[in-house]
Amino acid sequence: MRKPLTIYGETFDSRLLIGSALYPSPQIMQQSLVVSQSQIVTVSLRRQNSVEAGQDFWQLIKDTGLRVLPNTAGCHSVKEVVTLAQMCREVFDTDWIKLELIGDEYNLQPDPVALLEATDILIKDGFKVLPYCTDDLVICQRLADLGCEVLMPWGAPIGTGKGLINPYNLKTIRERLPEHTLIVDAGLGLPSHACQALELGYDAVLLNSAIAGAGCPVTMAKAFKSAVEAGRFSYEAKAMPEKEVAAPSTPTMGMPFWHQD
Numbered sequence: 001m002r003k004p005l006t007i008y009g010e011t012f013d014s015r016l017l018i019g020s021a022l023y024p025s026p027q028i029m030q031q032s033l034v035v036s037q038s039q040i041v042t043v044s045l046r047r048q049n050s051v052e053a054g055q056d057f058w059q060l061i062k063d064t065g066l067r068v069l070p071n072t073a074g075c076h077s078v079k080e081v082v083t084l085a086q087m088c089r090e091v092f093d094t095d096w097i098k099l100e101l102i103g104d105e106y107n108l109q110p111d112p113v114a115l116l117e118a119t120d121i122l123i124k125d126g127f128k129v130l131p132y133c134t135d136d137l138v139i140c141q142r143l144a145d146l147g148c149e150v151l152m153p154w155g156a157p158i159g160t161g162k163g164l165i166n167p168y169n170l171k172t173i174r175e176r177l178p179e180h181t182l183i184v185d186a187g188l189g190l191p192s193h194a195c196q197a198l199e200l201g202y203d204a205v206l207l208n209s210a211i212a213g214a215g216c217p218v219t220m221a222k223a224f225k226s227a228v229e230a231g232r233f234s235y236e237a238k239a240m241p242e243k244e245v246a247a248p249s250t251p252t253m254g255m256p257f258w259h260q261d
Contacts, residue, residue, distance in 0.1 A: 002236070005204050007150055007181055008096070008128040010067070012039045015198065016228045017069065017183065018221070019043075019208025026060050028217050033064055036221035041066045042098055042206065045088055046074040069130065071098035076111075078118045085122055097122060098152070098185075098206075099131040107157040112139050116146065123147045132185050135169035137176060144180055151177065152185035152206065155197065159209045161189025164196055174201045191220075191227030198231025199239070 004011040017040040023029035033041060043061055061068065070088035075081045078101070085097045101118055103111025110133050122129050123146060131143050135153040143151055153173060156162035164170060165187070174182055184197040185206040194205045205228060214220035 002232075005181070007040075007130070012067075014039045014225075014228075015204040015232055016194070016224055017042065017204055017206040018211055018224075019206070020061060021208055022212035023217055024212075026057055029212070030060060030064065032211055032217045032221040033066065035218055036211070036225050038225075039066055040069050042069045042071050042208070043092070044071050044073040045091065046072070046084060067096075068092050068094060069096055069098050070094065071132075072100045074102075075100060076102055078114050078121065081118045082121055082125075085127060086125075089127070095126055095128050097127050097129055099129050108159075109157065110134060112136065115139070116142055119143055119146050119148060130183070135166050135173065137169065137173055140173050140177060144177055148180075150181040150183065152183045154186040155184045155193060155205075156187025158186040160187050161210060161213075162187055163189060163193035164200075167196070167200065170197070170202070171200050191223040194224055195227040195231035195234070198228055199234045201235055204228070 004013055005015050014037050016036055016038045018033065018036055018038045019042045020029055021044065023032065041061065041064065070092050072081045072084045075084055081099065081101050088097060089095060099115065099118060099122065101111050101115050102108050103114065112133070115131060115133060119129050119131055129148050130150045130152055131148055132152045132154070133139050133143065140151050140153060153170060155164045170184065181203045183204045183206050184202050188194055188205060188207045189210050194207070197205050207224070211217050211220045211224060
């Protein structure tokens with residue numbers, strides 16, 4: 001029996017979380033969600049609203065039947081984050097919150113100091129926090145110490161599509177926090193990037209731009225679904241060790257001498 005993805009006590013079969021922004025139309029977004037077979041969709045009250053996306057946008061999200069993970073995208077202060085998180089809890093009737101608190105506009109890097117402060121406040125207020133952070137081991141450890149059961153380090157800056165720019169850091173976080181649910185969030189551009197993240201032992205990936213910004217979002221959603229599954233199977237299978245020299249795939253031991261060089 002394959003181990004399911006676990007997020008704050010809830011289990012999911014899919015290890016692909018996707019966003020609901022930037023799609024050419026709400027209909028294409030809905031189709032992409034369906035073919036991806038994702039069970040969790042992220043939404044942002046601050047960057048998406050019913051006027052921009054259509055009057056029925058929020059109803060369309062609810063009609064998918066997926067677990068909604070609201071986020072605090074666009075916030076730059078602890079006060080903004082706390083206020084928006086409380087609004088999300090009322091609107092979506094959930095204590096889950098994907099915590100985003102941006103410290104730099106150039107690369108949209110999370111503010112590590114404010115992130116820790118906001119996390120502490122939200123956890124004490126009863127939220128189950130999923131913090132978006134950089135691939136910094138110490139920051140991840142501090143977030144875990146505050147009570148986060150799920151951590152979401154980036155693969156690369158949001159929307160860049162560069163993939164895993166520092167696999168060593170991500171691997172170290174995985175090794176040092178073996179009991180935590182780890183989700184690579186942001187920076188993925190290709191299905192192979194998602195596969196690589198799962199091969200490193202990460203529990204899931206969260207992405208938006210890689211699907212919404214593709215030439216055909218629906219087809220790309222299907223590609224990411226397959227890549228995540230392949231990456232997880234690869235991790236569970238345990239890859240062969242790398243070698244410095246070539247080794248024949250067909251051994252000579254036990255073969256007739258005339259078949260041996």
